[in-house]
Amino acid sequence: MENGEAVVQLKGVRRLDAAVSTPLRIVIAKPGLDGHDRGAKIVARALRDGGHEVIYTGLRRTPEQIVRTVMDEDADLLGLSSLSGAHDFLFPRVCALLVEAELVDVVVFGGGIIPEADRAPLLEAGIRAIFGPGTTIEEMLAFVSEVSARRASGEPSGVGEGGDWTWQGTGAV
Amino acid sequence: MDAETAHAAAKAGDRRSLARLLTLIETGEANGVQLGFSSRAEDGRILGVTGSPGVGKSCLVDRLLHEWAAAGERVAVLAIDPSSPVTGGALLGDRIRMQAADDLDEVYVRSVATRNQPGGLPVRLAAMAEALLDCGYDRVVVETVGTGQAEVRIVAVADRVLLVEGPARGDSIQAEKAGLLELADIVAVNKADLDGADRFAEEIRGSLELTGEAPPVLLVSALEGTGIPELVSALGQLGPARVAQRARWRERLLSEWEAALLTREDLDELLDRLESGDTSVSDIVETFYRGGG
Structure with a gap:
């Protein structure tokens, strides 16, 4: 998304006083042994306020349980949060299991404490965006909005759909 | 697909x-x-689970899921949470307390937002429940939000209603006020591990006896797992639904009426016209009655 386009233009948001469209379903998950979910809850709440249906898994889920939730809930997006340092194993594992389960069109994003050096392999595993501390709610919603636009136009954005698109931020600091 | x-x-x-x-x-x-x-026989396979927020509906449902799955049943849950009337967004959190949802293959749990029916039941809920039965689930549990009109409306979808109550919610007059006791085919007083639960159950039994045909009232603890096999067994032996067929039809009629209105393609247009003063609510209703809508 270009600079200046950061104004949140949410596709999929249905307001009762606006045209009816279908909200996106987003799973927010905490994989592994990590008891910190303040960030995940804030993200869940922000996405809810952006007009989406957010399913929060609760703490300490295995990759298998997360994939099961994504499947059963017919989710469009999956947000993974980790502050334990195990993201380098857990995130790619979830991505691989999603592809194995033929959930290739699910768009995966990550957040938490992810060192710069760890980002490239995660993006390579199919994660499309990584949000660290300081990310604004507006940026998260802009990401979801862009994902929605890409899906609508058939551009690859899912975990198993290939292509080299990753979220480059809104340009806002 | x-x-x-x-x-x-x-x-x-x-x-x-x-x-x-x-x-x-x-x-x-x-x-x-x-x-x-x-179309579907009202054979008791759709169970509504209702009760105020915080009484432990989700935890209790989780216990029931484990029991049913162990007995070889395939069970699906439709867990309802409200959509925001302002943004349309929803936070769906019932799954957190349902371990069975993630671990048991016999169990399918789906979180459902109320969407354009913020204070009520999702308009397609009945069809979703029927689809699950059609796809081989032996039983469907519909867990309600716990507040508002949905609690009464649940009889439009569910064949039987389990009311979950808990102690430490004031005296039993609070439970009677809500009117939910009249709908319940069975009452589970949860949190039996807390002081006062048995006395609370007695109070509810006492007040139900005044109404004649009283539903069973069981003490359970979703936390500790006590009373769960007894509850499963009681659920398996329920008689005919307590809610009169007439009341059930009434709720279905209202439910379908609302669904028909809420899913109209010109709903936004109608709202626009109301907002601009171009028409009135009574004019619109009049048009619907005459079959012009």
Whole structure:
């Protein structure tokens, strides 16, 4: 998304006083042994306020349980949060299991404490965006909005759909 | 994936297709008439679970899921949470307390937002429940929000109603005020591990006895797992629904009426016209009555 386009233009948001469209379903998950979910809850709440249906898994889920939730809930997006340092194993594992389960069109994003050096392999595993501390709610919603636009136009954005698109931020600091 | 393909694959046991099918029904892109499961015997296979927020509905349902699954039953849950009337967004958190949802293959849990029915039941809920039965689930549990009109409206969808109560919510007069006791086919007083639970159960029993045919009142603890096998057994032996058939029809009629209104393609247009003073509520209702709508 270009600079200046950061104004949140949410596709999929249905307001009762606006045209009816279908909200996106987003799973927010905490994989592994990590008891910190303040960030995940804030993200869940922000996405809810952006007009989406957010399913929060609760703490300490295995990759298998997360994939099961994504499947059963017919989710469009999956947000993974980790502050334990195990993201380098857990995130790619979830991505691989999603592809194995033929959930290739699910768009995966990550957040938490992810060192710069760890980002490239995660993006390579199919994660499309990584949000660290300081990310604004507006940026998260802009990401979801862009994902929605890409899906609508058939551009690859899912975990198993290939292509080299990753979220480059809104340009806002 | 189109509805027929998803339906066929879901019936063959594919979870991904089942999830997709439910989405198509939820959005109105598919329906039971088209897929051939629109009518259903009221055979007690759809259980409504209601009760105020915080009494432990989700935890208790989780216990029941484990029991039913151990007995070889396939059970689906539709867990309802409210959509925001302002943004349309929803936070769906019932799954957190349902371990069975993530671990047992016999169990399918789907979180459902109320969407354009913020204070009520999702308009396609009945069709979603019927789809699950059609796709091979032995039983469907509908867990309600716990407040508002949905609590009464649940009888339009569920064959039987389990009311979950808990101690430390004031005296039993609070429970009577809500009017939910009259709907319940069975009452579970949860949190039996807390002081005062047995006395609370006695109070509820006492007040129900005044109404004649009283539903069973059981003490359970979802936390500790006590009373759960007894509850499962009581659920298996329920008599005919306590809610009169007439009241059930009334709720169904209201439910369908609202659904028809809320899913009208010109709903936004009507609201626009109301907002601009171009028409009035009574004019619109009049048009509907005359069959012009």
